[in-house]
Amino acid sequence: MRQLLIKAAVPLVVGALVLAGLSGAAFANAKHQATAKPTFDLAYEGPLSGGNAQLGLNMAYAVQYAISQANSGKSAFGNLPFKLTYIAKDDQGSATLSPTDAQELVSNKSVIAVVGPAFSGATKAAEPTFSANHLATVSPSATLPALASFGWKNFFRVVADDGVQGPADANYVVNTLKLKKLYVVDDAGTYGVGLAGAFAGQAKKDGAKVTTNSFPGTTQCSDGTASPTQYPDDAATVVSANPQMVFYGGYYCDLGLLLGALHKAGYKGKVMSGDGSDSISLIAGTNPTSAASGVYATCACAVIGKSAADNTFAAGFKKIAKFAPAIYSAEAFDAANTIISEMKLLSSGKTGTMAITRAAVVAGLHKITYVGLTKTISFTSNGNIKGNAIYVNQVQHGTLVQLGLE
Amino acid sequence: MHCPAFIAHNNIWVSLVVGGLANGFLYALIALGYTLVYGVLRLINFAHSEVVMAGGFGGLFAMRAVLGTSTPAGFWAIGFMLVGIVAGALAGGATAFVLERVAYRPLRKRNAPRLTYLISAIGASFFLYNIAGKEFGRYTAFIQTPTVIQGNAFSLCGVGVQSDWILTMVTALVLLLVLDTVVNRTKLGKGIRAVAQDAETASLMGVHIDRTIALTFVLGGLMGGAAGFLFGLQFGVIYTMGFVPGLKAFTAAVLGGIGNIRGAMIGGLLLGVFESIPLRWMSAEWQDVVAFGVLVMLLLFRPTGILGERLGREA
CATH class of the missing domain: 3.40.50.2300 (Response regulator)
Structure with missing residues (x-):
């Protein structure tokens, strides 16, 4: 109890000192301020x-x-x-x-x-x-x-946390959007492989038919070493598998290039990605920009407004x-x-x-x-936020619109 | 059109082969810059990838100037592509010309050792792409494309063949034929071949060496710049865009036989297709593994490349 008193008293006094402007009369003032x-x-x-x-x-x-x-x-x-x-x-x-x-x-x-x-x-x-x-x-x-x-x-x-996103996305795609034939792509980077792997694992558990592939990130974007000339070929392999949705684990820059190629290759299915692609820059980075329309991007971060x-x-x-x-x-x-x-x-x-x-x-x-x-x-015992807390956004009319929690 | 049953059931082949060929033509155009300069100077111009980048930006800015923000429709809008190609080629040619003046000629005048050229080229490359990143921004910009180029040109066994692939192939084919004619049929070409064979003797015979070398750079730059525009049309324009195609084209030049113009063309096309085909069975991560594995094997059996080295000497 005594410790508690001291603990409470210290900020009290410090606060009073601050209020008193640390003048010579600080102590006298502190007593007065104690009622504040x-x-x-x-x-x-x-x-x-x-x-x-x-x-x-x-x-x-x-x-x-x-x-x-x-x-x-x-x-x-x-x-x-x-x-x-x-x-x-x-x-x-x-x-x-x-x-x-x-x-x-x-x-x-x-x-x-x-x-x-x-x-x-x-x-x-x-x-x-x-x-x-x-x-x-x-x-x-x-x-x-x-x-x-x-x-x-x-x-x-x-x-x-990052581990929540992939599985939450998979549940959303399989259970809410009711899509069962999925094509999961990663950019061969740490973040992308982790996210795509977590997504694919949960989607399989949910009963979806999952094809996985890896399209390494390109030199045109932040971290990659591969060539953007791969994308028309990549898109052709996706189209030949005829999936209902492509899930992309990676960042917006490479996703933009892939979306352009998918569009040209005549892909008609849906596309989803994680927070690495949850950026307005995704739209400007896609040619034509209309190819980004309808793309889902999920994030643990909320869009407010x-x-x-x-x-x-x-x-x-x-x-x-x-x-x-x-x-x-x-x-x-x-x-x-x-x-x-x-x-x-x-x-x-x-x-x-x-x-x-x-x-x-x-x-x-x-x-x-x-x-x-x-x-x-509210928090779990290890300090994580309770619940999924992943938001799903969609590109609509040239901007990202938050659809809500997954 | 009748379609063989095998292809009809595996029509991904069409995309892979045609797309690979389109990339291959781009590599071929760029490879010419390496091979021409190697022919006359016996050195690799490692700044050539930045010539490609300059072509991309040249084309981008020209198209913006001509089109503003509009997207022209109709078949004749294809004429705007000509503007872009010419602007890209000119930007590439100008960059190559300046490169030769600033990074090579002073060294040549002082009889610098070979290694110095290499460092000078790498330095010029770093300088150019960093200044482009600083001045033009670090995001991919897309070239406005007339609607006629946006979709598929026609369908082959149920697979759409993209219009920009056709544009790339046709342009590349025309430029390659023009270059082949220039080198084999004109006085300038004779000069280039003479310098390639024996520079000293050529100069004794009245060939203006400095001018010939500068024009060789410009020729390579025109091809590389046009390729830069065509590359940017498909994949966007950004300051780092030259790096990978430059490296691939250099590879194509070695594959075909460095210094050999027709070799560079063949090397580019082969590399483009080699890269694409494995995607039929493997993920894109294997693309370069397979392509370069094949390259090493080929060079083991034919160290001088498919058509052999040397410009000017018959293969």
Whole structure:
């Protein structure tokens, strides 16, 4: 109990010090401020500089927006009995920088929880430190399946991992779209082979007839070494197998080339791919662009902009960020709000804000159910998001339209 | 048209062979650039892949300038393709000319060792494709295609033969015939063959060596640039587009007998078909394994290539 008191007191005092502007009269003011709301730091860790900065900024501004909303008292949480301060650690998405960031965050006792780390590699490197200090981390975007297997009690993520996508896609194709004759292609890269393999395995279990093939990625696109001259031949082999659907494990650039070739070869079936192809660039990368029409692209990331809440978020985000919410913004907003909702829950007990401790937040997140923008968030015991949480999108009239959860 | 039962039941063959031939014609056009330069200078112009890329961009920009964003219809819209081919060829020829001036001639004047040419060529190649990536963007751009080229030209045993394949083959065939005539029937051709046989003697006989070499580069560049446009028409234009076809064409040139013009043509066509056929049984991952396996076997039995080395000497 004494420890608990100290833990609660530290952020209280720190918060008061901040409010008092660290003046000479700080101590006297602190007493006065003690009747005001205690302050906690809600941290964000992810890339804010370097090559992946944009992805990190998409999330950072969303966390800032969530905090400003909560503090304003105008959010769905109402008037909270505590204040939140935003702090950020830039790990550049790198596994070499993130352990230092984690160390700084855990030694800052006013930090109550972390949104992040954004990247899987950085998460893997930092999590032992967070875990040893019972500091909850809720990642909006780390999708490496193995992250849930290390027994970290403080690790949570609001996106489905990479291992979920392939099987979920297969179930959707076989059970929802009712397609039984499938042609599964990968780009011979790590991501594509994994996704296509997981899809093919589940589709067979679901009773579909599956043909597999590998069309290695080309030099014209990011990672490949093969030649784009293969695609007319590839398309001919697909057409001769006459499938109802082609599932492509790979990225949009090569898929665009394949779609063009399939179109020319007279392919009439459907096409689906995963998050590697879930990009508006897929359409511009297909010649003619009409050949991309009707293609399904699935992603653990949600496209927002459907509901009024989505639009409020988009407008508020844009005010802070000066750009529209992009990939993983809504997930970061949900991650921050899940933590805030747990803090509110803890503070509603007898001991009030005294009950908000790092360990209590970790324990609470294991039981939480929070209805976020992207989905209803609750976690399995290893920190993964419950349910499939894979969204299916389709190219319609030159843009990607979200059809819903699979 | 009567269709043999075997093909009718395995009509994927038609796609593979015709598509392979179309690629083969592209390789042949590009291979000529390697073989011509090898003939007169005894060195491989490793920057030739960037000549192809320049042709792709030249054609792309010319088509954009002429067509704007429209997609012309009707048979005579095929005339726009001529604009693209000519623009691609000119861009390729100009790039090859500049390459010779900047990356080769200064070295030749100083009697630089062979290795220096190689490094100079690789340097020029890196320079060119990186500057193209920087200036023109790093995404694939597609050349506007008149509707007459978009679909299938005709059907062969139930398989559509794409119009752009036909365009590629016809163009390549015409250019190959023109080049063959130039090299074998004209004064310039005689000069090229003379320099290839013995540069010093040729110069004693009054052949202007510098000009002949420059024109050889330009000839190869015109073919490579046109091929770049035709390649871009099918697969899009991007700064890295020259790399693989360049390497394949170099292979085709060696396969046919480096320095031998007709050899380059045959080598290109064979490589194109070799690449395609295995897809009847195997995944595309095996494409290069099989194609290059065959290549190595062929060279083991005929080290100088199918038609033998040397430009100018009868095979």
